[in-house]
Amino acid sequence: MSQKEDFVAAIQKSYNTAQPVIHLGSAILHGEIIGEARVNLPLRMMNRHGLVAGATGSGKTRTLQVFAEQLSAAGVPVFMSDIKGDLSGIAQPGKASAMLEERSRVLGTVFEPRGYPVELYSLSGEKGAQMRATVLEFGPILLSKIFELNETQAGVLAILFKYADDKDLPMVDLNDLKKVLNYLSDGPGAAEIKADYGTISSATAGTILRKIVALEQQGVSTIFGERSFDIDDLINKVDGQGVISLLNVSDVQDKPALFSTFMLSLLAEIYQKLPEAGDLDKPKLVFFLDEAHLLFKDAPRAFLDQIEQVVRLIRSKGVGIFFCTQMAQDIPVSVLSQLGNRVQHVLRAFTPQDADALKQTVKTYPKSNFYTIDQVLTTLGIGQALITVLNEKGIPTEVAATHLLPPTSVMGPMTQADYDKHVTSSDLYLKYKDPVDPESAYEILTRRMEDHAKTAAAQQEEKATSKPAGRVREEKSVISEALNSPLAKQIGREVVRGVFGMLFGKSTGSTRKKSGGLFGF
Structure with missing residues (x-):
């Protein structure tokens, strides 16, 4: 063969x-x-x-x-x-x-x-x-690849997804992702996540935000939603x-x-x-x-x-x-x-x-x-x-x-x-x-931040209106203590004597001659 x-x-x-x-x-x-x-x-x-x-x-x-x-x-x-x-x-x-x-x-x-x-x-x-595809469907690993994030930044992105999942916050588009990032890095959520998730530095949050904005400026953010x-x-x-x-x-x-x-x-x-x-x-x-x-x-x-x-x-x-x-x-x-x-x-x-x-x-x-x-x-x-x-x-x-x-x-x-x-x-x-815009993390957190701002403003106003009355009471208390002190009482008696001496001429004058007067004349 x-x-x-x-x-x-x-x-x-x-x-x-x-x-x-x-x-x-x-x-x-x-x-x-x-x-x-x-x-x-x-x-x-x-x-x-x-x-x-x-x-x-x-x-x-x-x-x-x-x-x-x-x-x-x-x-x-x-x-x-x-x-x-x-x-x-x-x-x-x-x-x-x-x-x-x-x-x-x-x-x-x-x-x-x-x-x-x-x-x-x-x-x-x-x-x-x-x-x-929704941001949630992409997940932090694939988004980190798109944004070209380093290991630390990718870890922060994972925190955002974990928080959104734990709190039932649907992340549909990039606006949702930005809102969660803002809420947890520079908003009311920063203190909330400190114990369970750790803090997010402003530098890392800023880098991630710039990556998101850059993608939006390239005109392809429509793929998220x-x-x-x-x-x-x-x-x-x-x-x-x-x-x-x-x-x-x-x-x-x-x-x-x-x-x-x-x-x-x-x-x-x-x-x-x-x-x-x-x-x-x-x-x-x-x-x-x-x-x-x-x-x-x-x-x-x-x-x-x-x-x-x-x-x-x-x-x-x-x-x-x-x-x-x-x-x-x-x-x-x-x-x-x-x-x-x-x-x-x-x-x-x-x-x-x-x-x-x-x-x-x-x-x-x-x-x-x-x-x-x-x-x-x-x-x-x-x-x-x-x-x-x-x-x-x-x-x-x-x-x-x-x-x-x-x-x-x-x-x-x-x-x-x-x-x-x-x-x-x-x-x-x-x-x-045609895109659909359902209620998602952006709307939920916007309302939460607005409520937080209203509560903080009300507390500030209450504090401001209660300050003057307190200050008056405090000032009255100080004056009362000063007037009731032994030294104040002695000064009061001397003032009364001086006043009455001025009213009764002679006795006051003889007294001033004997004492040498106030300045020793």
């Missing part, structure tokens, strides 16, 4: 299954695309999570598009971020071309243009249905096809910490609300986190711990997570070890750092009898990738350099007119369009 025959047999043994699959493409050996060596990913293994990595321009976005299309066709809803705003074309059938038809023919398939059900979302509300996004709206189907939910972040892509953290908050919400599902034939939802390195950049330990927990446990809820980034090293080792499916596009080794990253990536792949992994990773073409996934039994498959299928929908954005029409015709756009 030749090496090619051995290779085809190994690929078919690893990737062929009677279970529903995502068909990714066909394997390549020595530059030859072997159509019958089909590379598949079992649907039941999609909740074992995955990684799509590769250099800029290597085709990662189109790989995500292929994943989304086939998941939707299999009835699996998808959520993914649209970093550049160029994925909306998934809603429209692609256009056949000689190149696409030839690519499909080589892979042993037929190119059939097709569109898929798509919902468009936005954090600003300008590019799709408004996505919101009601109506909060209902994660059930992500798990929808249309005519048996899973809905592809696209979060367009092209208008906030200069705020990566914001949108990446928001997506993690959605994952946390999904984990908390969905029931346990165990091993399913296909997942309930697959979540694609594009530009995943932004999620982990300068992330504090508490934040990383929360990601690790969600990734580790959400699998049992029937949810799969795929991270998309340039290099595997962008993902913490503790998270990377949870990703069972790997799609690695071409890597460049132009610098010593690139060479080190290549060596580390090679070590993460199973040993291959057919490839020199480091050579393959640097010579892959656009639309090609080195793949290893988990088979239906959860065993890593043979490594396969793969010529990937092309998307069947439009590879690019809709026209602006089509985009606007698609957005405004959506029921979810109307559902989340």
Whole structure:
């Protein structure tokens, strides 16, 4: 048996299954695309999570598009971020071309243009249905990441949340957060929390307040509030096809910490609300986190711990997570070890750092009898990738350099007119369009502070009106004591004598002569 025959047999043994699959493409050996060596990913293994990595321009976005299309066709809803705003074309059938038809023919398939059900979302509300979450749903750990707080400041933020939870103060938007901060740092609550929570310094409170104000000035504070996004709206189907939910972040892509953290908050919400599902034939939802390195950049330990927990446990809820980034090293080792499916596009080794990253990536792949992994990773073409996934039994498959299928929908954005029409015709756009302003911590604490101010003013007024009477009584008491003293009585007698002496002339004069007068004259 030749090496090619051995290779085809190994690929078919690893990737062929009677279970529903995502068909990714066909394997390549020595530059030859072997159509019958089909590379598949079992649907039941999609909740074992995955990684799509590769250099800029290597085709990662189109790989995500292929994943989304086939998941939707299999009835699996998808959520993914649209970093550049160029994925909306998934809603429209692609256009056949000689190149696409030839690519499909080589892979042993037929190119059939097709569109898929798509919902468009936005954090600003300008590019799709408004996505919101309450401050309380975000929690102190995720907010600390957005505000880029240090450990001490993050600890103070945790105090605010603990107090609000203990006192039943709903924190919905940033106004609520600011009011709680003001109440506990410089208001009546400062003395209240001293024993149980500790004091909040004015410097720390000022720093947190400036971070909040800075976010408000960037025009994205609308993501905090009601109506909060209902994660059930992500798990929808249309005519048996899973809905592809696209979060367009092209208008906030200069705020990566914001949108990446928001997506993690959605994952946390999904984990908390969905029931346990165990091993399913296909997942309930697959979540694609594009530009995943932004999620982990300068992330504090508490934040990383929360990601690790969600990734580790959400699998049992029937949810799969795929991270998309340039290099595997962008993902913490503790998270990377949870990703069972790997799609690695071409890597460049132009610098010593690139060479080190290549060596580390090679070590993460199973040993291959057919490839020199480091050579393959640097010579892959656009639309090609080195793949290893988990088979239906959860065993890593043979490594396969793969010529990937092309998307069947439009590879690019809709026209602006089509985009606007698609957005405004959506029921979810109307559902989340108008914000709701319920009674929350801001209103409750405002009333409490007003009542406190009125009470303090009344006490001050009572104190002011009672002071003069007290002072008069005090002065009378002092004078009375002075007049009743022996010395005062003696002076009184001398004064009386003097007065009477002046009235009776002679006796007084004789007396003055004998005594020498007052000044000794």
